[in-house]
Each structure stands twice: as C-alpha cells, then as structure tokens.
Amino acid sequence: MDLVASEEQRLLRDSALAFARDRMGAARAREIEDRAAAGLPAHDAELAAEIAALGWLGAALPVAHGGGGVGLLELALLIEACGTAPCPTTLFGSVVEAGLLLADAGSEQQRARWLPRIAAGEAVLAVALLEEGARLGAHEVQARATPLAGGGYRLDGRKTLVRDASAADALVIAARAGDPEGGEADAGDEGAGVTLLLVERGAAGLAIEPQPASGGEPLFAVALDGVEVGANAIVGEQGAGWPTLERMLARGAALKAAELVGIGQAALDLTLAYARERTQFGRPIGSFQAVQHHCANIYRELVACRLLAYRAAWALDGAGGDPAEPGPRRAVAAAKAKASEAIPWATRVAHQVHGGVGYYRDYPLEQHTRRAIAAAAAYGDARYHRRRLAQTL
C-alpha cells in the first residue's frame, strides 16, 4: 500500500504539467475553438506532433508497436496533467479509445499498421459507438454490418458524439453483424452480434459532421451509407465486439475522471491565486473565512477525485483488470461518478470566488468550466456510474 507517486511517476507528471502550461494554454485553445466555430479544420497537427515527440501518444501502447508500454496509471497522470490546460489533444480518440482497443483486440496486421503511426502522431484514430439517444449499452448498437458475398461487410447507420472523427485517418465502427432477421437473437447475451470494423478516411458513403460541444470538445456525427469494407477490416471476431467496447468504456471513464481532476486543479489554482491577490474591503479576499472554506471544499473534493481516479486506472492495469469484475467495476464507477459531479461543482465554486471576472472569456476560468461539462458527460455520466456501482453493493 503506497498512495504516493513514485519518483518516475512524479517526473512524468511534472514534465507534462510544464508542457501543458507552456504549450497548451488559453490562447492556443481559443484559436482552435475559433477555427472549429468557423467550420475550419480544427485539429492542431503541430500540437499532436509535439506531444508525439514527447512520447505521450505512444506511452501506453505496446512496446512491440512503437509504444512505451506504461500502465494506465501513468497514462492517467499524463492525462490529468494535460487536463490542467485547455487545449484539446487526441489522447482520448487515438489512444484511450482506438489505440488501446486495437492493442487489446486488433489483428497483428492492424496493430502493425496503426499503432506506430498513432505513437508517432502521424495518424489519428477514433471509435464510433454511440447512436441516436447517446445511450451506452450493447442494445443501443443498431448500425448494420451486412456481410457481402465476396467477404467483407456493408455498413449502414448513424453514429453520434464520435471524438476526433474529423481528424481521424480511420474509424472503428461498432455495428451489428449477421442476419437482420434473427441470427444474433440470443436474448441472454445483450452483447451478441456487436462487431467492430475499421473504416478508413475517404471511404465512399462515409460522412462526418461537427457536433459543436461545450469546451471545444471535438465531437462529430458520423453517417455510414453503404460503406464497404474488406474482410480484414474486422477487429476481433464477428459478434464478439461488446466486451472489447466495455473495456474501452471502462478505460475511458477512468481516464476521463483523471482529466476532470486536471480541470479541477486548474480551477483551484486560478481561484487560490485570485483569492490571494484580489483585495476588497481592505483585505485580500482569501483572508475571509467564507472564501477560505470555499477553497478548502474544492481541495477536499479534488483530493478525493484524484485518489479515486488513480485507483480506477490502477484497478484496470494488470491481470486482474477486467472491468466486468466487481473490484475494477466499482473503482471505475466510483471515480467517474464522483468526478462528474464534484469537478463541475468545483468550477462553480471557483466562479463564486472570482465574481465578475470569471464571467468573461478573456479570463481563463470559464474554459475549464466548459470543459468540465463535456468531460462529465463522456463515457457515462454520474447517474450511469452510480447505477453500475449500486449493482456491486
């Protein structure tokens, strides 16, 4: 039992914090957001290249494919650090979702093709799971993968809230394969039939449309109209995709919780600096007990969220890390449920302390406030994760 970061873990986090502060700050984030708002390509390839050069995009990918082979806990530290700065990265779409999914279930050929390029920042990947209503669950996967006579599949369906899709060189599509008349109708196994297929950019019948979201979160709707892929596009076995997606969702929830911690830390740092400097009634406002208690309360919640997020990442690492097991399941659910409520709350308290200045876009607090909204909603919101947790009681 040792809940203090090791020397190596601290070095990783500190270097990431320094990079986030120097290279991922408010001004750059606004440029990216403005481009997206104007309908221009918003992916910051230069930033992606810098992050790749630092080894972070490949950090958690297998060593055999150009990665660093570190655990999810180290990835959580990186993501937390990046979370303190408002620039979006492709760490979630390319690494947490698609990269680790391919490392988990992809063929040797798929891994060899994509993972080194993700690690080098040369390719962006994304996973298209959600559909109309944006509900998480195997039954919600209604996109069809119809087997073609000569091998391969034809894909039809509508996907929503696909992270990083416009920048993606390839998308992993969750679809239901088999005979539409029945075939997979095993009522006892709700995941039966869910199949994962890789679709490359520019495929005929693939259309991507922005879904502008809070905090500049790069989310897109993806339409598939008769998109044809070869037999080698399948990731894992036909019909066996759901457990793979469950593992991806667990990773996403644990690591989004870590990002929320970074967001909360950024809000607290701004708040403390402001409370020390801002003078009213002849005193720094941070000397008022009410303001002190607001800050102490943010810190209280932040410490809890951080430890829960680290535990979730740790629980998914290694041999016992199956999110279907009660331990990892509870750890992930607790982390995301807590952070999804506590961090947006912390940003609201931060606004209370800041008063009017926090209301304007030329002060950086509101960027974190908006990012917290998007992060809280991703990979299952607080209610969803409390329901999962309650099932373990």
Add this chain to the structure above:
Amino acid sequence: MDFALDADQEAFRAELCAFLDAELGDEVRERHRDLREWDGWAAGFAEEFRRRLGARGYISAPWPTEYGGGGRDIVDRVIFAEEMEYHGAPAFDRSVTYIPDALLEFGSEAQKRELLPRIGRGECTFFLGYSEPDAGSDLASLQTRAEERGDSFVITGQKAYSSGADRADYGWVAARTDPDAPKHRGISLFLVEMTSPGIEIAGHATTAGWEHHSVAFDAVEVPRSALVGELNEGWRVIMGAIDTERASLGAPGLVLAQLDRLVAHCRETPDEGAATPGGATLLDDPAVADRLARLAIEVDAAQLVSYWVASLVAHGERGQHESSLALLYKRETARALDVAALELLGPAGALLPDAPGAPLGGAVEREYLDHLYFHFAAGGFDITRNVIATRGLGLPRS
C-alpha cells in the same frame, strides 16, 4: 503507487480481525453493553479488554523496539485503527492513539521508561487536559495556571470535554506558566496523577445519553519531574502529536461499518412503498440504490484519503493539513451516513436503543446524536477548513 496491501499488511489485518472477532462476539457485546459510557462498553470490560490488547502487543505495536514496541509503520497503525473502529472495539481512545506518541516525542527518558511499559500493557490511561470552558477552537487562550514553587508546580483551573477523566490514572494537562508571554509561548505540559489532592471531577450528560466529564484543579501540586518537554514550550507538545493522532482518527473503520450495516439493512428490509409493490426490498428502490451508491463512493474516498495520509507519513512527510483533511472527510462521511440511515429506517427510526422494535437496536438514533461531537472535536469541521485553507493552500490569515 500501489493500492493493495502487501502480504505482511494483509497478515497483520487478518490476525487482528481474528482477535477482535474472537474477543467481541455477540454474547460479549450483549453482556458488557453500557450506554452510559462514551463507547457503549461497560468500563470494567473496557479496561479488561485494554489489558488483552496490551498483552497481544497491539498498543505498543507502532512504538520503536527500544521502548518495547513492535516497530510497525504508519500503514499498520491505520489498519489497526480501521479494524478497531470497524469492530466497535472498546479502549480505542487517546491513551492508545495520542499519549504514547506524545511521550515518545516530548517525554523525558524517565517518563518514557516509567509510563510506556504500563501503557503498553494496557494498565494505564490518561485524560487530555487541553480544552477549557473558554478555550475551545482558540485553544492557546487557555487560562489554567501552573505556578512554579521551588521544585514543584501548583495547578489551578478548569478543564472541559475531558473524555475518560473519570477512570484516568493521569491527566495530560496544558497550563499557563508564563502569563506575560504571548499566548502560544507561555504554556507548559504536565503529567498529573489523578489521585493528587485538589482534583474534582464532574459529570455532564451528553445529548447521546452518556456521561462526559470536566475536571477542576484547585491548587494541585505536581513535582518538576511532571513537566513534559521544556518549560513554556507546551504549544509545541500540543501540536506535535496531533498529526500522528489524526492519522489514526482519520482511519475509515467507522464509515465502513456504517455503510455495511446500512446496505445490509436495505437488502433485507421489505419496501412497502407503492412504487415497488410485491416483495421488493429497500435496495430495489432506485432512489435508495442511488443514495447508497453515493455514500459508497464517499466511503471509498475516505478510505483512500486515510491511506494516502499514511503513505505521505511513510515517505517522511509531516502530512499536517492532509491528516486534517482525512479526519474531515471521514467524519463528514459519517454524518452523511447517520442522516441517510435515520431517514431510511422509517417511522421506527426514532425509537431509542432499548425500546421494543427499535430497528438496528436503536444504534442509529444514538450515533446520529453522538456524532454531533464530530462538528467540534479534534478541530471540528469549520476550524479544520481554516487549517486546510491557511496551512495547506497558503491563503492569508488576515
């Protein structure tokens, strides 16, 4: 970082649990129950149990081996505190969690050699003479005087909230030795034998129904050898051992026990509500399940914060505001559990411990009231937030 206990820690926990389960069975709990005592245990049994804890080496387990201790580290100390609380064990008080560490850090060699073996055997207890009627959150304003007279000191004053004073062998008493010094500078610490002439103990019924005490000192003479640490350096002694104690007090045994009991109750209790007719239990109500999930998350967090503080200390950090946070987190979580339990017990939840038909033996009503002391004891919620804001977050005092 590693979130699992190692094999040695698991073995320590397993051995401790086996001991507590064997010593504190249902029949023993029933026979020695006494709700007039702070921990609900008859005083005679509590002191007998303290000696059994001592004989097994648990009291001295965290002390250095040169003083007869087991040399166990801070994580084991948290495990011990967690399991003692989880099992609702008696004798888990400041004579175990505070005094030995304060003695080890500030006591004279003679004091350590005389008292530690007796404490370790569970034969000797203390009351903590810090708080006074007019010195609570502002402890440094305490007014009890100790006047130097030749080779002794004469103590006069009033101590309040003196837990365990009625059966203590010694008082660990803070008194003002230099009335002209700034308030933090003129305080000294004394070991006062409770058989000394001039000590009077009064009882006060608490809202939870047990008897608490206050202690009056009327010209109580103690020898110079009773001074702990340097003259006028008592504030250092007071603050010094508090962090280690908070590491024990912040251990999450209480909230783990509260949660397990409440979940079990909701799993076993039929829900008569119209929304879930026919055989459903309270746990089947999504509103109840959601509330329990919230509480479970807080309990997990309280446990993690506690072990985080232990880890910091194990790495050589003082963990001062962090240990305050652990205690705050645990106690606020306990309050949330008290409130939830009382609300989920339904109409019979108001019944007192010995009333026929009281759910969960009426324990929830008593704890709800008893835990009101969390709001002020060992810092209390608001003062702890001040400490976190100023010492932890660097906000200005004025």
